[in-house]
Amino acid sequence: MTEFQKAILEGIPDTMPEPRPWDPGVNHAPRRKDILNEADKKLALRNALRYFHPRHHALLAGEFLDELRTFGRIYMYRLRPEYKIYARPIDAYPHRSRQAAASGCYTVTGCSARPSSSASQP
Numbered sequence: 001m002t003e004f005q006k007a008i009l010e011g012i013p014d015t016m017p018e019p020r021p022w023d024p025g026v027n028h029a030p031r032r033k034d035i036l037n038e039a040d041k042k043l044a045l046r047n048a049l050r051y052f053h054p055r056h057h058a059l060l061a062g063e064f065l066d067e068l069r070t071f072g073r074i075y076m077y078r079l080r081p082e083y084k085i086y087a088r089p090i091d092a093y094p095h096r097s098r099q100a101a102a103s104g105c106y107t108v109t110g111c112s113a114r115p116s117s118s119a120s121q122p
Helices: 003-010 038-050 053-069 098-106
Strands: none
Touching: 038 053
């Protein structure tokens, strides 16, 4: 099993990693307009936090709110993987069905280590 496959199978870690610094060498999504009202922002935070154990909510809520205010979306930059993101062969993705592996492959299609000209910095 490769390190990539082990990282995928680990899923959300029990212990939160340290926040990752902004990396200009990574292709980031563009900054979005701040179009959500306060109720929608609360809903976005609740939706993001539901994937994490409640013991992590106090740590992550402020961080996710800051991302929402800064970028217009919650990207969970703290959890950006250590491995290089690119579309791997479909069998490199741990899966129970080829459709699931294709979904993982599709998700990273177009990602590269080059900075995007439209990427916004914090």
